[in-house]
Amino acid sequence: MGNIIRENFDAGKSAAERVKNALSGKKLFAMVETYGCQQNVNDSQKYEGMLLEMGYELTDEREKADFIMFNTCAVRENAENRVFGNLGALKHLKEKKPDMVIAVAGCMPQQKEVAARIRAKYRHVDIIIGTHAMEKFPELLENVLEQRARIVDIEEHDTVCEGIPTNYGGGAKAFVSIMYGCNNFCTYCIVPYVRGRERSRQAEDILCEIKALAHSGVKEITLLGQNVNSYGKDMGQKEGFAELLKKVDEIDGIERIRFMSSHPKDISDEVLKVMAQSRHICRALHLPLQSGSDRVLKEMNRVYDTEKYLSIVERARELMPNLPLTTDIIVGFPTETEDDFEKTLEILKKVRYDSIFSFIYSKRAGTPAAKMTPCATEDEIKARFDKMLEVQNEISAEINASQVGEEQLVLVEGRSKNDPEMLSSRNEANKIVNFAGGDELIGKIVKVKITRAQTWVLFGELAEEDE
Numbered sequence: 001m002g003n004i005i006r007e008n009f010d011a012g013k014s015a016a017e018r019v020k021n022a023l024s025g026k027k028l029f030a031m032v033e034t035y036g037c038q039q040n041v042n043d044s045q046k047y048e049g050m051l052l053e054m055g056y057e058l059t060d061e062r063e064k065a066d067f068i069m070f071n072t073c074a075v076r077e078n079a080e081n082r083v084f085g086n087l088g089a090l091k092h093l094k095e096k097k098p099d100m101v102i103a104v105a106g107c108m109p110q111q112k113e114v115a116a117r118i119r120a121k122y123r124h125v126d127i128i129i130g131t132h133a134m135e136k137f138p139e140l141l142e143n144v145l146e147q148r149a150r151i152v153d154i155e156e157h158d159t160v161c162e163g164i165p166t167n168y169g170g171g172a173k174a175f176v177s178i179m180y181g182c183n184n185f186c187t188y189c190i191v192p193y194v195r196g197r198e199r200s201r202q203a204e205d206i207l208c209e210i211k212a213l214a215h216s217g218v219k220e221i222t223l224l225g226q227n228v229n230s231y232g233k234d235m236g237q238k239e240g241f242a243e244l245l246k247k248v249d250e251i252d253g254i255e256r257i258r259f260m261s262s263h264p265k266d267i268s269d270e271v272l273k274v275m276a277q278s279r280h281i282c283r284a285l286h287l288p289l290q291s292g293s294d295r296v297l298k299e300m301n302r303v304y305d306t307e308k309y310l311s312i313v314e315r316a317r318e319l320m321p322n323l324p325l326t327t328d329i330i331v332g333f334p335t336e337t338e339d340d341f342e343k344t345l346e347i348l349k350k351v352r353y354d355s356i357f358s359f360i361y362s363k364r365a366g367t368p369a370a371k372m373t374p375c376a377t378e379d380e381i382k383a384r385f386d387k388m389l390e391v392q393n394e395i396s397a398e399i400n401a402s403q404v405g406e407e408q409l410v411l412v413e414g415r416s417k418n419d420p421e422m423l424s425s426r427n428e429a430n431k432i433v434n435f436a437g438g439d440e441l442i443g444k445i446v447k448v449k450i451t452r453a454q455t456w457v458l459f460g461e462l463a464e465e466d467e
């Protein structure tokens with residue numbers, strides 16, 4: 001295991017101040033476009049925080065921006081293709097506005113070949129910055145602004161940097177990263193190659209961040225890590241995550257705690273017990289299965305079999321009856337046969353997830369699975385994918401229908417995008433619940449009676465208060 005470098009954002013802060021002074025008097029706009037997972041959303045909030053510190057204003061219009069960053073994802077090929085397409089489209093913008101600065105950040109350029117491709121073919125990109133260099137961003141931007149040089153920083157070093165300013169967005173919910181990197185090397189996955197080894201933040205730093213969020217009015221936090229169940233192991237703690245959960249549960253003002261992702265091989269009984277006994281941890285668990293075939297799980301290097309997985313589900317539901325579960329499934333792993341796929345469907349029917357995130361396998365260069373010979377055609381895999389959605393939609397619809405008549409506590413997020421008459425909220429299981437109500441409820445937790453259900457969404461009405 002490499003050495004973990006712990007540092008503060010001091011050098012970045014000084015550079016940010018210098019940029020702010022140099023730009024003073026100019027009204028400049030910046031935008032950060034995010035691709036991929038919640039970790040990337042949280043990273044983008046840090047890039048936005050640094051840009052605000054440097055005096056930029058944020059915009060979500062590319063035409064208006066003087067600085068544009070694509071914070072990218074490398075997990076699947078289609079996300080990468082979207083970035084390449086969108087990068088191409090920025091060329092015209094830059095021709096019209098030569099002073100504009102364009103940056104590509106995140107997991108894509110952390111792959112050397114991809115960084116080289118961007119450098120060679122997208123010459124309008126000024127900054128190429130990997131996942132390991134985030135805290136150096138103000139210095140890199142300073143160099144580009146001063147010298148109009150193109151800069152690439154994709155060096156790998158396992159750093160934990162505290163104190164990067166973050167733009168949480170001002171809502172009632174916030175993401176908090178508790179650890180970075182991944183040690184698991186699932187054979188299909190690029191993440192361990194682009195995000196480095198697991199490294200946990202110190203508990204005091206995490207708790208301090210959450211207390212400040214609670215103070216600013218945040219009610220729900222989601223603790224993020226590629227595998228939160230191994231939080232603290234790199235610092236020699238056995239039950240680090242369970243201990244951290246207990247402490248977060250005690251923070252005044254935080255009414256809902258969620259976490260993701262949980263690797264089934266590492267979830268401890270202690271974590272389940274802490275969840276069951278806690279006051280604020282949502283009774284809902286995201287537990288990625290990936291495949292229901294033991295043979296495929298082995299080839300994926302997931303280190304658990306279906307028996308072990310189902311025993312965790314059973315134990316979790318023994319401690320928390322009817323616990324809502326969600327999962328990730330990959331369809332079309334190279335060696336997956338029709339028979340393996342049927343086994344995945346069996347588990348879906350057995351566990352009865354509230355919903356699933358399903359992905360068609362995407363070959364990632366450099367991973368062990370990329371060398372395996374595919375045994376199904378694209379059409380066969382697409383048919384499996386459609387079949388799986390059909391099976392799952394039926395289960396999701398049944399679960400939702402069974403909740404009609406229930407009273408549920410929901411956190412109100414804002415107006416529904418599809419119907420501005422309605423408020424959009426989330427229940428404890430993180431499912432969308434729409435109901436009619438006034439703006440004064442936004443950001444609050446209220447009780448709603450469920451009146452109608454669809455496959456993905458519940459509808460309700462504000463319930464009478466008990467007293």
Ligand code: 5AD
Binds near residue numbers: 075188328360363
């Ligand atoms: N192809 C398809 N899906 C993938 N995932 C990770 N790598 C790949 C890949 N190469 C999925 C897994 C993981 C989720 C975040 O993305 O299901 O849990």
Ligand code: SF4
Binds near residue numbers: 182184185189192263
């Ligand atoms: Fe990828 Fe597996 Fe790590 Fe998740 S646990 S990020 S799937 S290698």
